[in-house]
Amino acid sequence: MKYEAERRALIQTALEIYESQLVVGTWGNVSLRLPAEEAMLITPSGMDYKVLDIEDPVQVSLDGSRIQGRWKPSIETPLHRRIYLAMPEVGAICHVHSPYASAYAVAGQAVPVVLEETAQVVGHAIEVAPYARCGSEELAEGTMQFLKGKRAVLLANHGLVAAGKDLADALKICYIVEKTARVSIMARLLGQVRELSKEDINALQHDFTFYGQSKDHT
Numbered sequence: 001m002k003y004e005a006e007r008r009a010l011i012q013t014a015l016e017i018y019e020s021q022l023v024v025g026t027w028g029n030v031s032l033r034l035p036a037e038e039a040m041l042i043t044p045s046g047m048d049y050k051v052l053d054i055e056d057p058v059q060v061s062l063d064g065s066r067i068q069g070r071w072k073p074s075i076e077t078p079l080h081r082r083i084y085l086a087m088p089e090v091g092a093i094c095h096v097h098s099p100y101a102s103a104y105a106v107a108g109q110a111v112p113v114v115l116e117e118t119a120q121v122v123g124h125a126i127e128v129a130p131y132a133r134c135g136s137e138e139l140a141e142g143t144m145q146f147l148k149g150k151r152a153v154l155l156a157n158h159g160l161v162a163a164g165k166d167l168a169d170a171l172k173i174c175y176i177v178e179k180t181a182r183v184s185i186m187a188r189l190l191g192q193v194r195e196l197s198k199e200d201i202n203a204l205q206h207d208f209t210f211y212g213q214s215k216d217h218t
């Protein structure tokens with residue numbers, strides 16, 4: 001079967017968002033770009049991540065004209081397609097409904113850059129794209145406008161979209177945004193949320209990008 005390694009990695013990531021409680025049930029979706037095909041592989045719609053088989057991920061061309069697979073692709077396929085078309089640097093996308101990021105999405109507030117990890121991995125506040133119903137072209141269009149040039153965006157009353165260079169990167173963005181949302185809510189309960197300055201964010205990002213060995217544990 002073609003793209004066996006990519007299919008396995010996609011299933012593994014889908015399983016991880018479920019087991020890490022970034023989603024419950026069959027919600028959320030994951031995709032990766034297939035550069036040679038002008039296409040992506042995406043999780044099928046409404047299927048239990050625990051039983052996904054190598055043949056289950058669906059291949060969809062980026063113009064939407066060709067769908068190959070035995071199941072319907074994720075309902076958020078229009079959103080994923082638009083991101084790959086508009087952002088050539090993106091190799092994989094994770095969309096999750098994690099609770100603390102969702103709290104910000106419901107409150108209509110951006111997740112602030114309050115941790116060094118947030119500065120290093122994301123590098124910007126995670127803003128909220130306007131509400132539109134799941135799976136709609138309107139949601140895809142509105143979300144793109146907020147995500148372009150960035151790494152993550154909140155969907156109002158819905159969840160989080162992370163756009164990474166590969167699956168591990170997209171997953172890491174989800175974990176860091178969720179942790180940042182959680183910590184900033186707790187800090188607010190303690191009294192004060194102190195954000196990092198723009199200057200510190202830029203310096204942290206620069207160091208993180210250019211000093212390979214400091215990658216995950218600075």
Ligand SMILES: [Zn+2]
Pocket residue numbers: 027028095096097134158159
């Ligand atoms: Zn969703």
